[in-house]
Amino acid sequence: MKYCKYCGSQLDDDAVVCVNCGRATDEFVAAGAESDTNKTLNIVIKVFMVLGCIAYGWTLIPLIWCIPMTVSFFRKVSDGRKVGVGFKVCTLLFVNIIAGICLLCRDENCYKD
Numbered sequence: 001m002k003y004c005k006y007c008g009s010q011l012d013d014d015a016v017v018c019v020n021c022g023r024a025t026d027e028f029v030a031a032g033a034e035s036d037t038n039k040t041l042n043i044v045i046k047v048f049m050v051l052g053c054i055a056y057g058w059t060l061i062p063l064i065w066c067i068p069m070t071v072s073f074f075r076k077v078s079d080g081r082k083v084g085v086g087f088k089v090c091t092l093l094f095v096n097i098i099a100g101i102c103l104l105c106r107d108e109n110c111y112k113d
């Protein structure tokens with residue numbers, strides 16, 4: 001017997017999704033594993049988004065979206081969630097062009113909605 005690492009519910013041994021909270025179990029995450037390219041892209045995107053925040057820091061106003069978008073991306077990566085096209089384009093335009101291009105290159109198929 002195993003337990004959901006997010007909510008602690010008991011799971012069937014072959015369960016891929018927790019029936020209580022709906023999150024994927026480790027086995028499911030492993031099955032839809034991130035490619036090495038995506039892992040590298042994620043690191044590059046994180047670095048350039050943080051650099052984007054710092055670069056815009058002096059104007060203060062972009063912090064209203066730069067920091068929330070960067071935090072949101074970090075959360076999406078740690079949860080294994082998809083990043084929408086709108087978010088990618090906004091990152092490219094308003095946070096950092098390199099991070100945006102890397103985001104657009106990211107393969108979303110291995111992530112959940």
Ligand SMILES: [Zn+2]
Nearest residue numbers: 004007018021
């Ligand atoms: Zn759960």
